[in-house]
Amino acid sequence: MKTTFIGAGSMAEAMISGAISNGALTADDIYATNKANSDRLQKLNKRYGIHTGYEIEAMLSDSSIVVLAMKPKDAKDALEKIKEHLSPSSLIVTLMAGVTTHFIEQMTGRSCAIVRAMPNTSAAVGKSATAIAINEHVTEQQKMAALALFSSIGLTKIVKEEQLDAVTGLSGSGPAYIYYVAEAMEQAAEAIGLEKETAKPLIIQTLLGAAEMLSVSEGKAEQLRKGVTSPGGTTEAGIRILEDEKVKQAFVDCIVEATAQSKRLGLPYQNPVKQ
Ligand SMILES: NC(=O)C1=CN([C@@H]2O[C@H](COP(=O)(O)OP(=O)(O)OC[C@H]3O[C@@H](n4cnc5c(N)ncnc54)[C@H](OP(=O)(O)O)[C@@H]3O)[C@@H](O)[C@H]2O)C=CC1
Numbered sequence: 271m272k273t274t275f276i277g278a279g280s281m282a283e284a285m286i287s288g289a290i291s292n293g294a295l296t297a298d299d300i301y302a303t304n305k306a307n308s309d310r311l312q313k314l315n316k317r318y319g320i321h322t323g324y325e326i327e328a329m330l331s332d333s334s335i336v337v338l339a340m341k342p343k344d345a346k347d348a349l350e351k352i353k354e355h356l357s358p359s360s361l362i363v364t365l366m367a368g369v370t371t372h373f374i375e376q377m378t379g380r381s382c383a384i385v386r387a388m389p390n391t392s393a394a395v396g397k398s399a400t401a402i403a404i405n406e407h408v409t410e411q412q413k414m415a416a417l418a419l420f421s422s423i424g425l426t427k428i429v430k431e432e433q434l435d436a437v438t439g440l441s442g443s444g445p446a447y448i449y450y451v452a453e454a455m456e457q458a459a460e461a462i463g464l465e466k467e468t469a470k471p472l473i474i475q476t477l478l479g480a481a482e483m484l485s486v487s488e489g490k491a492e493q494l495r496k497g498v499t500s501p502g503g504t505t506e507a508g509i510r511i512l513e514d515e516k517v518k519q520a521f522v523d524c525i526v527e528a529t530a531q532s533k534r535l536g537l538p539y540q541n542p543v544k545q
């Protein structure tokens with residue numbers, strides 16, 4: 271299934287790598303272009319055997335899927351460049367945070383089948399938590415193709431487009447919150463006398479194990495936490511500090527604020543006429 275990536279940065283690469291290694295696409299199916307970085311295209315061509323270049327018209331013709339993988343600030347330029355070459359039968363898949371399907375339709379000047387996605391950087395290891403919103407022009411076959419593409423980089427949930435800001439605040443930015451916890455654990459390990467080489471694998475395995483436990487226990491986080499916490503024990507003493515410092519509320523506030531920022535960043539893309 272011919273799939274063309276407009277934008278060839280880290281998210282595009284994660285999807286290309288996932289789709290090829292999981293068999294969702296072959297290297298021969300994949301075309302990628304960017305703004306001007308030809309070295310980067312050459313590297314992707316060498317690494318994955320995909321087609322790369324700047325012949326937009328040829329790349330877009332007969333493309334079943336066109337992935338918009340540029341930053342939101344570049345959306346307008348990129349859409350201006352590709353709109354006259356877009357085939358009416360192509361499915362547009364957009365990865366851009368905040369850029370609405372309405373904006374894309376306005377920019378291309380016509381109704382398009384669009385899947386708007388919010389993956390996360392764990393796509394690079396096939397573990398993205400991705401949510402997708404599907405507009406009314408997407409056919410059942412296109413929906414299946416999009417699900418196959420995103421399943422190749424991890425788990426996929428279908429949501430309403432208006433829920434994508436919340437998804438961005440929760441799981442789009444989510445890996446950063448977990449890295450923040452890992453940073454705190456690394457800092458603490460040093461303070462309590464553990465060498466980095468000892469602490470790092472212990473931290474990683476603790477995060478992996480906790481995630482696996484959450485997964486097999488159907489997500490009862492509070493119950494799992496209580497299972498670790500012996501009365502009068504070490505966990506209880508540690509968690510008391512987190513409660514005193516209102517750390518849980520700080521995480522809630524963090525996700526609410528990230529969601530609000532996603533909404534703010536999306537404002538210029540509500541109506542392209544106002545740009
Ligand atoms: N990083 C993340 O955690 C997440 C990112 N996203 C979304 O994914 C998208 C891509 O992010 P990411 O891969 O990190 O970005 P990168 O900066 O790594 O890549 C952006 C790519 O877009 C290309 N580009 C810019 N302008 C144009 C243009 N006019 N025509 C063609 N290509 C163009 C750039 O080309 P060149 O190098 O030549 O300038 C580059 O290849 C963003 O919209 C982001 O919102 C979504 C979820 C999570």
Ligand SMILES: O=C(O)[C@@H]1CCC=N1
Nearest residue numbers: 367390438442443444
């Ligand atoms: O920080 C950001 O704006 C992007 C969107 C989700 C993850 N990174």
